[in-house]
Amino acid sequence: MAVSAATAADATAGTGEHAPRARRGGRRRTALTFWGFVGPFLIGLLVFTIIPVGWSAYLSFFDATNTVSPTPEDFVGFGNYTAMLTDPAFQDSLVTFTVFAAFIVPVTFAFSLGLALMLNRVRFMRAFFRSVFFLPFACSYVVAALVWKMSIFNGVRYGLANTVLDLFGVDEIAWLFRPDPPWFWLVIVSLRLWIQVGFYMILFIAALQQIPQHLYEAAYVDGAKPGRQTFWHITLPQLRATSVAVLMLILIAAYQAFDEFLLLVGTMPSARPPLVYLYQTSLGMQQELGTGSAGALILALLIAIVTLLQGKFLGFGNSEDR
Amino acid sequence: MVAFKRNNSSQQTFAKLAMNRRRMLALGGLAAGAGALSACGGNTGRGSGDGVNLSQWYHQYGEAGTQQAAEKYAAAYKDATVTINWIPGDYDTALSSGLLAEKEGDYPDVFEGHLNRAMVESEQIIPLDDILADVLDDYTPDDLARNTIDGKIYGVRMIDDPQFLYYRPSLLEAKGITPPATFDELMAAAAELTTGDVKGLFLGNDDSATKLFQPIVFSAGETLLTDANEIGFTKETVLAGAMQVKELHDSSSLLVGAPTEAWDPSSIIQNLCAIQWCGLWALPQIIEAHGDDINVIPVPGFNGGTPTVFNGGWDTFVNAKSANIDEAKAFVKWLWIDNEEFILDWNLSYGFHIPPRLSMRGSAEQLQSGPAAEAVRISEEYGWAENPNWTPKMETAVDDMMNHIVLEGADPDAEFDAAAATIQGELDSIFG
Incomplete structure (x- = not known):
């Protein structure tokens, strides 16, 4: 937007004595357009993200129980950080998350790519299939979690999953609330896949359609066979930029896992991701906003580091020079 | 279907979360999320007060008719205009943020909850010894102890569960x-x-x-x-x-x-x-x-x-930040200490609860036979309260x-x- 406005201003620049004024007017218009578009987002970002993050950083150095404006004598230095880092429950929550991410990231990636490849080949009712798989993305985690919990995976005999098992003579299973065997992972993972896969699938479909057809044709001329060969040597490398972005998005989404965990397995320590633990620490009755803020910043730092590393190793943003 | 009354004095976060989820289930999910966010859809029980406004917060009771009852009590109070905030979803979180608020109308003047020491240490609530002074021997020792920190009583018992x-x-x-x-x-x-x-x-x-x-x-x-x-x-x-x-x-x-x-x-x-x-x-x-x-x-x-x-239950407190502390205390005394009609109505007309005022228990006919009587008996004989x-x-x-x-x-x-x-x-x- 800014660029095209600037070009328009340049175009008028060579037309004689009015040029300077026109240029000034153009610049002002450019600036106005720029702030008109960016301003509202910036204000939102400032009010709902940057100020709270800053405040949270401030709180993290205080014993801020039941208050968001601690007094100087509440200052505890890095006490909250050491408390959080040595808290076994917080450590456990990081382990829980790691297990979850190690599973959900590759599986979501594989499922969405697989679906995209299949849909890309479908010759009829394409729009229908695309919508069908994308629709769950519009569903809130809360609603889906309640459906999963109360209807599909409830532990009583008339739950959907248990009814199906009953047909095969299998006893009912308490899907949630019991860590051994950890069936709750099945519930959580299936829910997340159901909601997320469609979205990443759309990203992949868009990327697939960008791959120039002549690459495949050239490969066929050279004797390549459709299928695995072209997939590994043409499709996948061409999807690199999208794949890296998708991997990052999936990983960040995994870090942010909260709703379904809280709703499905809220109190089970073996299935408590960091955000649920921080919620328990800093909100509700406990109200330890200082330690909670410290934990949140530790988590933010972790996400940033992992994302940077991932970007570095997978080469996010430098796909052009390859 | 009252929200889970597992009120260990210090309602632990897990229980709170569980409550959150439980209430959400009762509500059917989405509504709860929205409710927790808004936490303020006020219904006004109009009194003919002299300009004093009080905001009273309840968690969402599950039994039909409870919200109307709360509004009825508020409307019957003549010395202030009492606004009821009936909070679905995660009550403890809504309450905690409400207690951090500085602006009149954003915070509750009077609210129900469970006492924990942090509320006293952060000066969120005020002692209510003066309004309870005449009736101390009309509560069980447990109901007083669970509301007492360092010798001062902060909460008035509403229901025993x-x-x-x-x-x-x-x-x-x-x-x-x-x-x-x-x-x-x-x-x-x-x-x-x-x-x-x-x-x-x-x-x-x-x-x-x-x-x-x-x-x-x-x-x-x-x-x-x-x-x-x-x-x-x-x-x-x-x-x-x-x-x-x-x-x-x-x-x-x-x-x-x-x-x-x-x-x-x-x-x-x-x-x-x-x-x-x-x-x-x-x-x-x-x-x-x-x-x-x-x-x-x-x-x-x-x-x-x-x-x-x-022995679980709920207590009522007065917010230390309230601009009308004296009026809030007067309202609490009027409703939860003196008003036998409303206390009995609240305890017996919807779900069953044991009225905390010992002198009123004789009038609780619903609790004098069958399983209800047995429940009262075992509660008295084997009951323990939170600390x-x-x-x-x-x-x-x-x-x-x-x-x-x-x-x-x-x-x-x-x-x-x-x-x-x-x-x-x-x-x-x-x-x-």
Whole structure:
């Protein structure tokens, strides 16, 4: 937007004595357009993200129980950080998350790519299939979690999953609330896949359609066979930029896992991701906003580091020079 | 269907989260999310006050008619205009942020909740000794103790809600079982009563292990914290009890994964279980479903200990930030101390609760026969109350310990030591 406005201003620049004024007017218009578009987002970002993050950083150095404006004598230095880092429950929550991410990231990636490849080949009712798989993305985690919990995976005999098992003579299973065997992972993972896969699938479909057809044709001329060969040597490398972005998005989404965990397995320590633990620490009755803020910043730092590393190793943003 | 009244003085975060979820279920999810966000859809009970406005916060009670009743009481008050905030969803979180608010109208002047020491230390509430002075001997010592910190009383008891086990006498008789008196008998009965369609016992979905910690302690005649604020329970007691709880969980006689939590009587109403942990509030609903075929017993004693009943309930407080503290106190006194008609209405007309004012209990006809009378009796005989010095962090520590031992088979010794260390750390930081 800014660029095209600037070009328009340049175009008028060579037309004689009015040029300077026109240029000034153009610049002002450019600036106005720029702030008109960016301003509202910036204000939102400032009010709902940057100020709270800053405040949270401030709180993290205080014993801020039941208050968001601690007094100087509440200052505890890095006490909250050491408390959080040595808290076994917080450590456990990081382990829980790691297990979850190690599973959900590759599986979501594989499922969405697989679906995209299949849909890309479908010759009829394409729009229908695309919508069908994308629709769950519009569903809130809360609603889906309640459906999963109360209807599909409830532990009583008339739950959907248990009814199906009953047909095969299998006893009912308490899907949630019991860590051994950890069936709750099945519930959580299936829910997340159901909601997320469609979205990443759309990203992949868009990327697939960008791959120039002549690459495949050239490969066929050279004797390549459709299928695995072209997939590994043409499709996948061409999807690199999208794949890296998708991997990052999936990983960040995994870090942010909260709703379904809280709703499905809220109190089970073996299935408590960091955000649920921080919620328990800093909100509700406990109200330890200082330690909670410290934990949140530790988590933010972790996400940033992992994302940077991932970007570095997978080469996010430098796909052009390859 | 009242929100789960597992009000250990320091309502621990887990319970709170569970409550959050439970209330959400009751609401059907989305509405709860929106409700927790808004937390302010006010309905005004118009009084003809002289310009004084009071905001009164309730959590969402599940029984039909409760909200209308609260509005009716507010409208009947003549000395101020009282606005009711009826808060669905996560009440504790909404309340906590409400108590941080600085602007009149954003915070409650009067609110219900459960006392914990942090509220006093952060000066969120004020002592109510003066309005209670004349009626102190009309409350049970437990109801005063749970509202007292360092000798000052901060909360006025609104309702007493004992929690115990409901059972179906016909199902027990069919198997020739007498109501279990010990935890071993309870396990045996649960196993015996479990059939293809009905599980023997329902304690809750995610808190079936954690909620038994305090019964184990009180059953042995021990306590959470001593009067000198030291740890009041022994490793021997806790581990012996925890192992029994583990044995129960390893059996297949527990109902797990019921659509509703144990605060809701649906499981026993729908014949999903023969025995269920629930509270007095649910009795009218259960009687409607099962008629005479229902009775109550305390939670049986562990390892030769006595039976126990957790006496939960709700208290009302005055916000220290209120611009109208005196008016708020006058309103609390009018409604929850003096107003026999409304107190009895609130305690008996919707779900059942025991009126906290001892002198009013005689008028509670609904509680004088059948299972209700038995519930009152066991509550008086075996009941214990929460301790406001027991912090949410302490509760989290013992809950994690119970879950680790019972559900995950972790080393009990190490788990106990870890929990005890966390609790001691809390005690040192508060009293040390």
